[in-house]
Amino acid sequence: MLLLFALPAEAREQRAWVKSIPDAAAWKIYSKSVSSDELGKFIIDLKTNDIYFIDVNTFNIHADFVLGVLLKKAWTAENVREYNKNYEREKPKFILGYITHHVKIDKWSFAFWEGDKIGPADIIRARKRLEDTFFRKALPFRPDSPMQLKVAVDVKKQGVPVITNDQIYKAADYQAFNKGRAVGKLRIVPVGTPYDALTFERHEIVLLQESYPDITPVAGILATTFSTPLSHVNLRANAWGIPNAGDKKAREKFGKLEGKIVYYEVTETKIVLREATPAEIKELEGKLLDRKTVRLPPAQIDNPKFAMLTRMRAKDAVIYGTKSANLGEIVTANLEGVNVPAGFGVPFFYYVQHMRANGLDKKVEALLADPKFKTDAAWRKSALETLREAIKAAPIDQASLDAIYKRVKLKLGGKGVFVRSSTNAEDLAGFNGAGLYDTVANVVGKKPIGEAMKVVWASVWNLRAVDAREAFG
Template sequence: MARALTLLVLLTSACSSKGDQAPAPTVQGPGSGSGSGSAVPEVAPVVVPETAPARRLWSNKLDSQEMFDAYSKELGGERFSKFVIDLKSDAIYYFDVDVYKVHKDFVFQELYKKPKTKEAVRVFDKNYTAQKVDFMLCYIVHHTSQDVWTFAFWDGDLATPEQVTHAYKRMKETFFKGDLVKYRPDSSHQESVAKKLVGVPFILNDALYKAAEYVAFNEGQNVGKLRLVPPNVAETELTFATDEIVVLAAPLADITPVAGIISEQFSTPLSHVSLRAKAWKIPNIGLKGAREKLATFDGKQVWFEAKGGTYTLRAATPQEIAANQAKEQKHVDLPAANLDFGEMLTLDQFTAKDIVKFGAKSANQGEIIAAKLTGFEVPPGFGIPYRYYAEHMAKNGLDEKLVAMLADPAFKSDANVRKKALAGLKAAIMAAPVDKSFFDKVDAALKALPGSDGGVFVRSSGNAEDLDQFNGAGLYDTVPNQRGLDQVLASVKKVWGSTWNFAAFEDRSRAKIDHLKVFSSVLVQIGVPATAAGVLITEHPTDPTDEKNYTINAKSGLGMSVVDGKKVPESLIVSWYNHGIRVLSRSAEPTKLVFDEKGGIREVPNPDAGKPVLTNARALLLADTARKITKVFKNDHLDIEWVFVGEKLFIVQTRPLVR
């Protein structure tokens, strides 16, 4: 599908300069012209004479770049057109995609010339099977980043090797770049067909993605000071200012609020950092060679814009700097925490109203269980309410320490001071003893949880995460595969302490959240020994108008390596509407994470590196399940974490996707 093309829109970048007031030129990706804002020269409109004949809405050939441009459209940086081959007459029709959005509209209007009744559509849809009745329905795409031309079928099309070969022959005879065009399979089925082709060159989406020079993980624009971050500095030693646009050698597993992110090594749009960039509404891109391309801007105030197919970075004007400084950050109000409730309830007892006792993460899981949906399970668990965090802080004098720390002028003004002080507070929370009554209650709840001796996850479920306006993705700690009461209690304190993780504090400050109103609840949940795990968002990754496709990232083993964003996962676009599956990339990691028998996790060789993580059946089950969950929450924009154990699906987290 055309809208599914956009994640592979990956344009190389080039440098150009405008004006005579150096020091710094404008840096852009190709296709964006020679400048931006006031630097862009006005272009006179093309005036078409009234006597000029109307251009047809289709053509039997595209014999020039001008013709291709006239019948094609650029979406996220890929320029694409569509064509239909009549199987009876062998005629080929390239049609105007600005007029006819889908093949079906063109065929019924221009070729069938009859209404789209249910029966007529049912017959037409046979053209997506191996037994096509009337037409072959194809796309032709220019991937401008790699300057590669491809043709493709819709990802759900079951075209045979013979049909692909014939489509290639007719395209090659009628398209001006036909000799350069390669077949691009978009699904596992089509990949198997491609390997059977003779005389038809093909290229996989995975190869296109890895060869890309540029990708936009979040579009947007901002003004800030460009900072080239040295590649040899440990991530734990880094601090950032909120007005910085940072250039990184590799993706970070965690980051505090910044004005923009540029990484030389590509991540994924579903990593925690990418999801935060979306919530912060800042541009976030991958750009190979970024340090060299942008070196002249280091330390300077710049205007940075990221689009699907290109980016622009130039010196900011005084007016832009002033307007950026005048921007007001929206205040986020937190759900009030009930500090009186002390019962440790199981997930199947939770409903949405329990957010004030156990946090949104736990309450959302309870809502899903209560909906009694089929096709998946939610791992059992129990919640430790806010009350016990507040008591732990008060009984150990940590609440007073917190108030004094927040009032310290040096803490307020210096990020390095804040980072050290927050780490000290977290350590104090973890070191402080729990009282006997709390010990006994956790012991009883753990013993009553079936399967807990096989390991549990200890997860944060505070009142400053998983909210409509503040998702808190990756800000707080999750401790996997904890075995026995001692490990669980230590992990509960670690999760409590993670309330004061540096990144969490900085992000809450950005959102103007009152830190004294932040409380931590804990979810203790049966650990699932995943054979595959990942994230699904109920959106197309780059096309906000597409409401029928979901994006899935997956890896073998446990899911922590998916959300840290350091390696490219398997990435799919899956339609809940027509069950089309498009493969964007494969995960080739040589190792995977599994449970350690003594508790925690360990890394082991991955015998399936490079092979599909999700079968078609698993991918469709995920999409169908996610669609059901959107109905439960009456929200079409969700971020869902999932795991498979063999063919059995578990949903382990659902939260609003902050857009």
């Protein structure tokens, strides 16, 4: 079910983050291409002034790294609420930023999520840290919202150069972020809807009138607020391959279609949004009945043996999960410049043992059998949170924990380990599962390892993980 990595400080930095980007080669490793841009992310700890350039190919959004690595907390509603306070004007712990190379015009910028209420002092502080740690100097600040545009006036007076989205993307009422077509039920999210209250169905086409830090899988997205290809929601849409566009007048143009089954198409120059024809509705019904499926490797749950990565091969995915098995193949390949920290796989046996011993398998069966699980998104969200808390609260088998910790001391020196997911529903062809499950970093000691294992086991039932698995059959 999960994998334990022994990661000394230098190895942890190389895999998950670095404290500086000294050259273009390092930028290539820790950034990724999105549309025509190259995107990197940084986090500044306000207490220590440490900066982390995170691997955006491993961590889809800042929250994945902050909660999983820096704070070592599970993805719960309460923890996400606390994390989101870092987007307020007065930030309790972190500055969360982006660096973008706008390849088409060969310009660079640093920026913040459009919903971030960051003030001048934190923008200037971020730029100073970037000057010390990033290979491109004199980065301009790129405001991403009307509020940030006002703040930009102040920081410009204090010597920080500013580049606007209009200069980069050109002013336009219409923006095509991800071209494509979909048929689904149009849902208009009212202004003022809090992020915590957002729950969506997979077949919905949603019209958003505000910026949100994340979204669960949907069939299509249309937004009325200005955005960029690099916003959180746009990155999700890009990963899901769904039509996604911005139109400042979308509410006025398409409001009458709310609640109806619609045809939605995004092209380079325009949106088509209209009532679906009977044939298109039939097409949607067919897709709901016959969704794209990803074949999962079968799971062997009767094998209690641990295995080092050096002993694992692809065939062992049925025992230890695809991530463990894939890493075993990488270790065996001994590729130049690819360093995989020592680690071992904990088989599915122990997850099943934990669930059965505490009656949690019956809770899962009842949950999945309830019709509301598929038809009521709000109920599903609440029920899954209750299940995760039950998994974490249940006592772990002491003999099993003793055996796992003995292996940590024997094979990994008893030092800090990463406790990571390795399921049979990730790292698959057509479904990589990136960012769905939780990781607990730098765990030391037997009891903390037991608690971390339960956090990772519980994350199998994260809302975003369940929705993503359901979307891919």
